[in-house]
Amino acid sequence: MVYKNIICPVCGAACDDVQVDLDTINRTIDVQNACKMGNAKFQEVVSSHRIVRPTIRENGKVKDVSWDEALEMAADILVKSRRPLFFLGSETSCEAQEVGLHIAEYLGGVADSNATICHGPTVMGIQESGMVGATAGQTKNRADMIVYWGVNALESMPRHMSRYGVFPRGYWTKRGRFDRTLITVDPRRTPTATASDLHLQINPNTDYELLSALFTILNGKEPHTSIEDITGIPISVMKQMVEMMKESNYVGIFVGLGVSSSYGKHRNIEMALNFVKEMNNYTKCNIGALRGHCNVAGFNQLASYLYGYPFGVDFMKGYPRYNPGETTTVDLLREKDVDAAFVMSADLVNHIPADSAKYLTEIPMICLDIAPCPSTTAADVVLPGVIDAMECDGTFYRLDNVPVHFEPFTDSPFPETKSNEETLKMLFEKVKAKKEA
Amino acid sequence: MQVLLNTGSTIDEGRLAKGGNKYSEDYKKECAVCWMCAADYATLGSPEKVAVTSRDGKHTVAVYPKVTEVMRSGQVFIPRSIWANVVVEPDTFSTGSPRYKGSPVIIEPTDEEVLSAEEVVLKLYMGGE
Numbered sequence: 001m002v003y004k005n006i007i008c009p010v011c012g013a014a015c016d017d018v019q020v021d022l023d024t025i026n027r028t029i030d031v032q033n034a035c036k037m038g039n040a041k042f043q044e045v046v047s048s049h050r051i052v053r054p055t056i057r058e059n060g061k062v063k064d065v066s067w068d069e070a071l072e073m074a075a076d077i078l079v080k081s082r083r084p085l086f087f088l089g090s091e092t093s094c095e096a097q098e099v100g101l102h103i104a105e106y107l108g109g110v111a112d113s114n115a116t117i118c119h120g121p122t123v124m125g126i127q128e129s130g131m132v133g134a135t136a137g138q139t140k141n142r143a144d145m146i147v148y149w150g151v152n153a154l155e156s157m158p159r160h161m162s163r164y165g166v167f168p169r170g171y172w173t174k175r176g177r178f179d180r181t182l183i184t185v186d187p188r189r190t191p192t193a194t195a196s197d198l199h200l201q202i203n204p205n206t207d208y209e210l211l212s213a214l215f216t217i218l219n220g221k222e223p224h225t226s227i228e229d230i231t232g233i234p235i236s237v238m239k240q241m242v243e244m245m246k247e248s249n250y251v252g253i254f255v256g257l258g259v260s261s262s263y264g265k266h267r268n269i270e271m272a273l274n275f276v277k278e279m280n281n282y283t284k285c286n287i288g289a290l291r292g293h294c295n296v297a298g299f300n301q302l303a304s305y306l307y308g309y310p311f312g313v314d315f316m317k318g319y320p321r322y323n324p325g326e327t328t329t330v331d332l333l334r335e336k337d338v339d340a341a342f343v344m345s346a347d348l349v350n351h352i353p354a355d356s357a358k359y360l361t362e363i364p365m366i367c368l369d370i371a372p373c374p375s376t377t378a379a380d381v382v383l384p385g386v387i388d389a390m391e392c393d394g395t396f397y398r399l400d401n402v403p404v405h406f407e408p409f410t411d412s413p414f415p416e417t418k419s420n421e422e423t424l425k426m427l428f429e430k431v432k433a434k435k436e437a
Numbered sequence: 438m439q440v441l442l443n444t445g446s447t448i449d450e451g452r453l454a455k456g457g458n459k460y461s462e463d464y465k466k467e468c469a470v471c472w473m474c475a476a477d478y479a480t481l482g483s484p485e486k487v488a489v490t491s492r493d494g495k496h497t498v499a500v501y502p503k504v505t506e507v508m509r510s511g512q513v514f515i516p517r518s519i520w521a522n523v524v525v526e527p528d529t530f531s532t533g534s535p536r537y538k539g540s541p542v543i544i545e546p547t548d549e550e551v552l553s554a555e556e557v558v559l560k561l562y563m564g565g566e
């Protein structure tokens with residue numbers, strides 16, 4: 001049967017035009033409109049390596065158990081822990097993340113999500129200086145200049161350029177790519193850089209300096225000549241970039257981890273945001289982050305409106321605290337400041353540095369996921385995951401913080417649970433029963 | 438040779454990771470790879486495998502070299518994966534986010550075996566369990 005307008009639950013683009021032909025008898029799935037990455041995830045609905053049974057590790061051996069036994073053991077681990085870490089990953093709905101946040105609050109643990117190892121510094125930069133933002137439709141309809149800074153959009157959000165950024169024909173950009181100028185700032189000559197009109201091949205870790213120089217030029221001053229050696233970019237090219245931006249009608253800047261993960265971190269973002277504010281004295285200009293993980297923006301929204309902070313929310317003192325560098329996943333694990341972990345819909349072991357990953361494999365870990373990965377290998381309890389937007393409904397936030405409700409085209413393969421939200425609710429019941437016994 | 442490590446997505450890394458194939462040979466071939474320019478590769482003596490070591494010398498991982506024009510001398514790239522993260526600096530500058538971009542690392546020729554993602558977890562992280 002063919003299903004149309006399905007939302008892709010893979011990256012922050014949340015493409016809503018995917019067409020799926022699911023053959024439940026031969027267990028095949030044909031996917032139209034999704035990119036390579038999206039298509040690969042849709043194949044998980046029928047894949048042979050899908051995690052279908054809960055497992056636990058007992059005396060070093062992994063064995064299949066019932067859902068009830070697995071949830072019992074998971075609840076045991078969490079209740080016995082003095083300070084559990086809840087890593088509520090982004091490849092699931094806000095509804096599931098919300099239950100996770102409540103369990104963390106109930107147990108006095110710490111709740112965090114992919115933002116912490118992704119655009120966390122971007123969020124911190126926004127807290128410092130505010131952001132001139134816009135929805136993706138604004139860029140599509142208005143922007144005649146796009147700047148990708150520290151992001152290889154073609155490979156990290158493959159359809160951003162075709163749906164929102166560069167190629168789509170908008171109301172004031174009727175000729176699509178021909179009506180747009182594209183600038184990329186990246187130390188590598190990536191496919192995105194190759195497709196650009198201007199590529200600034202910046203030296204690594206010098207984003208702050210380049211942004212400061214552009215700011216200086218925008219203010220009509222001459223930057224010091226040493227900036228050329230530091231950034232690897234001639235001042236004449238910087239001037240050219242600023243002029244091109246000023247002459248445009250609408251500039252859409254998209255930043256990636258190249259800005260927020262390199263030296264300078266949130267200060268790089270702060271400088272970029274201030275530059276954008278200043279640019280609005282000359283032309284309309286907005287900035288946004290290319291959020292690689294599906295619902296990573298959702299966790300920030302949810303945690304902010306429920307508890308006041310966007311990530312790294314620590315409930316140890318009985319009220320929410322937020323102190324990046326102390327209450328954030330990589331730091332908590334590196335400093336051995338938590339003693340158990342619940343990891344949902346994210347392969348944490350794969351994505352954090354060795355010191356933190358090693359400690360995570362040493363403490364009791366519960367993992368909820370759909371396919372074998374380093375985190376499930378190291379976990380003491382593995383709970384099979386339901387695939388959001390394919391097997392259950394819920395809410396994601398798109399890269400531009402627009403909430404998107406998604407509907408499934410098939411059902412959860414597990415009679416025991418309809419969604420990750422329901423799995424977490426069952427876990428919460430067990431946790432409460434044990435705690436209050 | 439001391440270089441700056443950049444990590445990030447490649448389309449096939451995304452395809453294999455999102456498709457649940459992190460334990461496949463294809464994933465290892467795509468991600469256990471250190472991109473560098475021809476000049477740096479020649480300076481290393483054109484080895485078949487390279488060891489990438491974190492600045493503090495605590496962590497080392499063996500990967501395959503890949504020579505490409507997209508890299509500049511003194512800079513290497515490893516697709517975002519467990520191999521890259523073995524040597525990414527865990528310091529977050531009080532932001533929570535480690536230095537996925539611009540970590541100083543040391544690269545040298547090696548005869549060590551290139552481990553699969555599962556072997557990295559079992560041997561390097563779980564102490565051979």
Ligand code: SF4
Nearest residue numbers: 008011015035038159
């Ligand atoms: S760009 Fe992102 S949301 Fe769109 S199809 Fe590809 S993976 Fe899915």
